[in-house]
Amino acid sequence: MEWIIYVSVAIIAVSFAFLVYYLIRTLVAMKATMISLSNTVESLEKQVDSVTKESKELIHKTNILADDMQRKSDALNSVFHAAKDxxxxxxxxxxxVKKVSESVSRRADEQSDQIAQAVKWGNVALQFWEKWRAKKSQMDNEKQEEK
Known part of the structure; x- marks a missing residue:
């Protein structure tokens, strides 16, 4: 029965050796994974730093642009005020002009009767003058025929 104890101890020892062997392999694989993870984190930190720096520069440029736009907008306000004036x-x-036009129109309406009469008298005078001229011309023609 003693030999069962030896065989049991031998099986336990072999099992313990396999366990230690696989545990060492797992730890070595875990070490490689941790190194890879560490490299990835370092790379990620560099990228985040780069993005942070670019973001700060972009914000700075945006603030400068906003200030420039504000100054130009303030400068244009005077142009818009002048255009409004x-x-x-x-x-x-x-x-x-509308008031003057209405005044002239009103006066013309008020004096339209007088203007109409003046035009009629002008026409009558023109007719008399034409008749007188025609008679004078006829008389001149008759005098020339007599000679």
Whole structure:
């Protein structure tokens, strides 16, 4: 029965040796994985640092651009105010012209009867003048025929 104890101890020893062998292989594989993971993390840190630096530069440039746009917008405000003032001036001029036009139209309507009579008298005078001229011409022709 003693030999069973020896065989059992031998099986335990062999089992322990296999266990240690596979445990060492697992630990070596885990070490390689950890080294790879460490390299990946370092690379990722470098990329994050690069992206952070570029982001800061982009934000800085964006702030400069926004300030420039604000200055230009402020400069254009005076142009828009001037355009508004010009538009207001044109509107006042249009109102003045409209008032003058309405005044002239009203006066013309008020004096239209007088103007119509003046035109009639002008026509009558023109007719008399034409008749007088025709008679004078006829008389001149008769005098020339007598000679």
């Amino acid at each position: 010009l538009g207001d001036s044109f509107q006042r001029i249009n109102l003045s």
